[in-house]
Amino acid sequence: MREHLTIVDHPLVQHKLTLMRDKATSTAGFRQLLREISLLLAYEVTRDLPMTTMTVDTPLQEMEAPVLKGKKLALVSILRAGNGLLDGVLELIPSARVGFVGLYRDEETLQPVQYYFKVPGDLADRPVIAVDPMLATGNSSAAAVQLLKDAGATDIRFLCLLAAPEGVARMKEAHPDVSIITASLDKRLNEKGYILPGLGDAGDRMFGTK
Template identity: 45%
Template sequence: MNQVKVIDHPLLRHKLGYLRDKDTYSHEFREIVKEVSKILVYEAMRDWKHLEPIAIETPIAKTMAERIVKPPIVVSIMRAGNGMLDAVLSMIPRASTGFIGIYRDKFIHNTVEYYFKMPQDVQNKEIILCDPLIATADTIVAAIDRLKNYGVGKIKVISILASKTGLERILHFHPDVEIYTVNIEEQINELGYLVPGLGDAGDRLFQTK
């Protein structure tokens, strides 16, 4: 899976251990998710080509600097993706933001969209799609479908953990998507949770059940 980039780093492994730990408090969990999200988007933006030169003056001398132009649209798959959003935007402050509310309904065995809000000009814009966990990948595949219906450009997904089957499912339907993650989980249990995973990211971020 060449489109999947596993960001293996001692600091990320250290932080992932705290995210997995059920005794990590919610406020700590939120802060670590933000820290990990910054590193993931740093990697996702590594090959960014849209830069323009600008003349500036340091305290010592005049010089040239670079500014990002045509910034990506950062899209959160609610609600767990919102836990990553501020951190990603802090790294790309000129980026605009979109939101997709979507979930998998276990009774109808299909995804249900309840909210979709994008900036006006999305055509051909690169997308950074945020979702902390990819398990069955039903919701993220549906989200990518919707984005492509709007004619967006390249889509990059940042996710803290992803299942092997979920990644295969995404790339089956969308082989052009790039995915950046900290670790690939081999199992999903009967309730659809990653194993060993870290539980329900939304519940742990926002102290809900």
């Protein structure tokens, strides 16, 4: 059983996250840092993927060498901000299948509203990594994971940049079998459901919108 919450405290991850938190960081800089940090986080989220071996011929001799086992994993971006993490992880795992879950948060109720869902087939046979930079209230994340389970997924990991204690608790209540990998567990949510100290709205900072 994987740990429910893993905080990646690697020095490069923490350094890049600090630069992303800085409100003076440009849109282009934020986007580049997000791509870089997602590569580093991808190492952790894929650490326990199942392995097997295959026979290869090196220049010197034949050997049994380790390779990933089973069907290629699926990466699922929770739109729109998830695409920033998706791009980086795809650089590391270019053969992964890709899906998208479109959810937005009703600013009055803070509840998720679905507007799009398209994922690879055979999710039951694939490790699934759901990506979204922010785990805030946890409502949208829990809803997205439930949609993936309804589509057949049984091995799901959730990858995010930042998590709030409230979001971690919500996910653990709704999906105790889903591990969360993040670069930081921040202090709390404010009255509008934003993570403090956080880094603002990840989608707005990534795409230069308000």
